[in-house]
Amino acid sequence: MEPSRGLSAPPGRALGAPIAGLALLAAGVVALPQLTRDSYYLDVATTILMNLALTMSLRLQVSTGQLNMAHISFMGIGAYASALLVTRVGISFWAALPIAAVVAALLAFPIGGLALRVTGPYYFLITFAFSEVVRLFFNNFFVDLFGGPSGLVGIPKPSALPWFGRALTFTTKLELYTLMAALLLVTAAVLVRLEHSRFGLVASAIRQGDLLAETLGVNVFRYKLTAYVVGSLVAGVAGAFFAHSHQVLHSSDFGLEPMVLLVVFTVIGGTGSVWGPVAGTVLMTIAGELLRELHHYESLVFGVVLILTMLWAPDGLVALPGKLARRRRVGVSLAP
């Protein structure tokens, strides 16, 4: 083991990496509409971008050590809040979007504060139970407000924005794609910045040994709660976008099934890196579209991929290239 390698900058934490990653993401997002304007591809791409906001924020929470099964509920809270603010209160989408996000974040305080008192399987169960409560609440209570089992309909698309004397409209698929792209790029920039800050270092410390972090003076609970609230804020933004792009909300949009998909995307991509969920979400959504013919078997394939990932790449797809490179390097150095 020569010292020169020990002194070189470690991969991943090098300064250029986060900026390069963001630039690559931005380039991909900008390039897509130049390649195709087909409404099917734009639809899939918009869904990917929205899911990216959800999985990247879910990964922020996982990065402090725990899997929040209620993440999708905060998307739902944001969605219903924004839809009702626009349809009942009559404010514009642009005012409703931040308010919806803040509502989701404010509710995350007591709920996260309660759930984070326990760890491991208990945390998983508490957050799962909470997500069911939220779903049933939207389904069964205040039916004239939330629309009950038949769903909430008639949500308008985002209103036009004045822009240097012109009006930016958000009605076509391309315009909605552009809006979600802008929301995602801001979100990704914030989350990547956070990952490479002191917060990211401490989160990784908590993940690797929460008792140890606590004895070094870290208020572990506060970090977990911060990740929970910030993640829920992002989920609220995604929810508001979802409400006004789909224009129809149903409680099952925020149930177990879409939540499991988010977990699958995130875990397959890898939770150790901020880019893991990006890889997982993009690849698995495309795979899902290609497998559409299989209907119900689609989730079976997802399940198999998840199991294979956990067996052979527990750190996710993004950790694979590094692992293979290390194996090759060791192989070379062992050769005579």
Add this chain to the structure above:
Amino acid sequence: MLELTDLSVHYGTVAAVDSVSVTVAEGEIVAIIGPNGAGKTSTLRALSGLVRPSGGRVMFRGTDISRWRPHRIVALGLSHAPEGRRLFPQMTVLENLRMGAYRRRDRDAVARTLGEVLERFPRLAERRHQPAGTLSGGEQQMLTIGRALMSGPAMLILDEPSFGLAPLLVREIRAIVQSINRERGVAVLLVEQNARMALAVAGRAYVMETGRIVLSGSAAMLRESPHVKAAYLGG
């Protein structure tokens, strides 16, 4: 400086620590020796806030910290690396050291401490960008001590620093503990199964067996005690 009075720790109805009283004065090195399962680690866990004592009191620098959370106790100047996971294995040596200074806000002072720690442990300096999980046992132990120093503690708690190390490394760790104590005036509470090492480095020591202190006194006196000789120093 540190005063445990009648400290007890129960797990369910089982007493792991039973009315233990231990004191450590400013600048002193004190050891607690005893066999596996004697309650040494439970004592440490109680005084660093990882478990709640079921009875008794922990005073540190005149403050009752018996029911404090760990992160507040660190802020007061008590540094403890728990048994089990001692390092963040996927973090580099430098990142582990930076985590040690978590509570400190003065960047310049932290940079100075980091310089001192790297000077004291040249091997850590060489490997500063290497993940801690890839270090050897001795290097990991040094990193544990180095990280504890990063908090600029008034008192250091070392839990089995010689565990699993070759005799030569044990001697090196011993010298490091002594020099930290001498040069920085840091009080040290050392918990060890290796009684020979502990009694060589400490001024005073306590012998703990089945949750109780059975013997205490100066290290020189304990080295001569027939009980200690028979049970811990191999006759």
